[in-house]
Amino acid sequence: MATQTAAQRREEARIAYDAYLAECPARQLLDRISDKWVSLVLNALAGGPQRYSDLSRVIAGVSQKMLTQTLRNLERDGLVSRAVTPSVPVRVDYALTGLGESLLPVVQAAKAWAESHIDEIHVARTAYDHR
Template sequence: MPNAYSADCPTRQILDRVGDKWAVLILLLVRDEPMRFNALRRTIEGISQKMLSQVLKSLERDGLIKRRAIATVPVTVEYSITPLGATLADAVDPLREWAEKNLKEVLNAQRRYDAARKDMAA
């Protein structure tokens, strides 16, 4: 039986994917419609071309997205979600919603914490 608390459990690889902000953002974007590489790069601010390529390959390897090359000059590549990827996107989207809803409270807590640590150091 899988046990994510065990150091050698393969479940941790899946949890690593879920914990990767880029992977989550990509899954959520391609959940609604297939997207081309450059469209993903333009939409996800802050991701480098190299990182986007690496994450897309990992998601494809894990069976969460599929890659389709379109015979154009130059070749156009489009990514779409698989049924397995859709189940993961549906599972992580509430976390995105929670983060957006609670951002202000988390930032306030961080400021209070930092201020208290600064006062203790003084």
């Protein structure tokens, strides 16, 4: 068995999608789906297709620019579909794709965990800040 250089080992790991490596595509995807707006958009679309204005109302605090950017990125990644209905005014609906639906249990679990443990986190933060 031949000895490999560190560069060769990194290249092999990159090919195998080792998310611990900065250039790994899987890590780039983890960066994308760990974004708070991505999680909130996916959760908001869990109930079915939504118009942009509906998403904007449901997701408090998201700017128009950030919501547009998040939806475009999710569409690019194949997690969300965009359907344009020609009418006056034009109607645009966003919905989860099959791939997006397969990610939904993960983001729903993270949201549920955050909502059920926020009080414990506040206590821990207060204790930490007082040390």
